[in-house]
Amino acid sequence: MRILVLNWRDLAHPAAGGAEVYTEQVLRRWVAAGHEVTLFAAAVAGRPAVETVDGYRVIRAGSRFTVYREARRWWDRCGRGNFDVVIDETNTVPFMAHEWVDDGTRTVALVHQTCEEIWHHNAPPVVAHLGRLALEPRWLHRLAAAPVLAVSESTRDALARFGAQDVTVVPEGYEPPVLTKPVVKEERPxxxxxxxxxxxxxxxxxxxxxxxxxxxxxxxxxxxxxxxxxxxxxxxxxxxxxxxxxxxxxxxxxxxxxxxxxxxxxxxxxxxxxxxxxxxxxxxxxxxxxxxxxxxxxxxxxxxxxxxxxxxxxxxxxxxxxxxxxxxxxxxxxxxAHSWDDVATQLLSAVDEHARAA
Missing domain, CATH: 3.40.50.2000 (Glycogen Phosphorylase B;)
Known part of the structure; x- marks a missing residue:
């Protein structure tokens, strides 16, 4: 398949976290399996606007707040007709790809978590109340019109409260570290x-x-x-x-x-x-x-x-x-959790299933 993934960050971004590790681990395995993969993300200082990373193409444009607009503009210029499926990877703010991908290409959202209570810890009071009570509910109600993949039962349940009905739980992955020497527990608790x-x-x-x-x-x-x-x-x-x-x-x-x-x-x-x-x-x-x-x-x-x-x-x-x-x-x-090989296989199967059903 020709796959486009939208995420406001890629692994090179200084604010990259667990969602970006998940994305990178999956995408390089999809490329190794023969799929053509593009990741659209926000610009990163010192990194090129177009770069190949582990076999997949990274397109960078926009900032934390404008990357959503830039993704739509890029789609109008370069994306339309060139992909089989678009994955809207949501980190609080969805790209709403299902509303503007207009060439018959199938879309599916991938949600790691909802923000909800975190608004009150990460934003000033007025912004926190606006985000918690108005913005995020509106975004998630709109996203509910698309098929959604969630990385935990808790995220699925949260999305259901905002109206999502077509939600599939996909696994989380982890690669255990290789310890070079045996570890002895501390004597003190x-x-x-x-x-x-x-x-x-x-x-x-x-x-x-x-x-x-x-x-x-x-x-x-x-x-x-x-x-x-x-x-x-x-x-x-x-x-x-x-x-x-x-x-x-x-x-x-x-x-x-x-x-x-x-x-x-x-x-x-x-x-x-x-x-x-x-x-x-x-x-x-x-x-x-x-x-x-x-x-x-x-x-x-x-x-x-x-x-x-x-x-x-x-x-x-x-x-x-x-x-x-x-x-x-x-x-x-x-x-x-699961091995990253298992995650990549199960996630692609879920994406393919939703894409075929669309």
């Missing part, structure tokens, strides 16, 4: 948190939960991995037993995660929660807040979900950590 130090990840909850749990486990230690705008404030308020590592290399991150006895995740919501998958593949179980996305990845990885409060997290840490310290958690194949 150890908790690890890995994520950006931003409001919607709720790192303050982690500090409070560990401080409470230390009343029963006085030698408990917490490792906080990740950079972000809250890092300095968190460091300044650091309670006993907490160490901040900031942003680290993948090798250091995997070593720390593997040596810990339990990983915690406290986000407001996620599309899946890839860090949970990473920890499980390294033999470290997760206690996570019972919220969309995290419940999917945590239960798939054999972890535990708890009510979203520091008190509940502290109780479960106190109860479970001594057990996991005595009987280490076995690594979970692919961390409860």
């Amino acid at each position: 150890t908790v690890v948190f890995c994520g950006r130090m931003v409001s919607y990840k709720r790192p303050w909850d982690v500090l409070r939960a560990v401080a409470i749990a230390r009343r029963e486990l006085p030698d408990l230690q917490l490792w906080m991995i990740g950079g972000g705008p809250l890092l300095n404030k968190l460091r300044a308020a650091r309670p006993a037993g907490v160490e901040f590592f900031g942003r680290v290399s993948e090798g250091v991150k995997h070593d720390l995660m593997a040596r810990a006895h339990v990983h915690v995740s406290t986000s407001v919501r996620e599309g899946w929660g890839l860090v949970v998958t990473e920890a499980a593949a390294l033999g470290t179980p997760t206690i996570a807040y019972d919220v969309p996305g995290l419940r999917d990845s945590t239960l798939a990885a054999g972890g535990v979900v708890v009510p979203p409060s520091p008190d509940a997290l502290a109780r479960w840490l106190s109860d479970l950590l001594p057990t996991w310290q005595q009987r280490p958690f076995a690594p979970v194949p692919f961390g409860g």
Whole structure:
């Protein structure tokens, strides 16, 4: 097939995240299988407007806010008649390709997560209320007219609340790291948190939960991995037993995660929660807040979900950590996710099925 993927970022973008890793892993496998693939994304400083990456073509134009307009303009100039299917990869704002792809080419949306509560953590109050109550509902109601692929049951359920009826769940993928030496768990009971130090990840909850749990486990230690705008404030308020590592290399991150006895995740919501998958593949179980996305990845990885409060997290840490310290958690194949080969195959099958049905 000739496939066009629309995503506001590609992997070269400085704000690239899990969705872009997913895209890159899938697209290079589709090219290797003989498909012709083009990715349209926003411009990146220092990178060309047209580039071949791992066999697929990347077209870059526009900014975070104008990439949607530029995609439509590019389609009018260069895209019409040259593709068999268009994938609208949605990161909060859809491209609405099903409304302007007008040459009979079939379209399908790919949604990693909805934003919803995250608006109130990432935007000023007026913008947050506008986005949460007006903009995102309007975008998703419009997107509901297209067939949609979602990367978790939670995302499917969220989309259904906005009117989507034709939603297929496709798997998340992960490639476990190859550790160069055996990992030995810490002697002290150890908790690890890995994520950006931003409001919607709720790192303050982690500090409070560990401080409470230390009343029963006085030698408990917490490792906080990740950079972000809250890092300095968190460091300044650091309670006993907490160490901040900031942003680290993948090798250091995997070593720390593997040596810990339990990983915690406290986000407001996620599309899946890839860090949970990473920890499980390294033999470290997760206690996570019972919220969309995290419940999917945590239960798939054999972890535990708890009510979203520091008190509940502290109780479960106190109860479970001594057990996991005595009987280490076995690594979970692919961390409860799928191999990228499997993801690429299943996603292409779902795209093809929707394209044929259109």
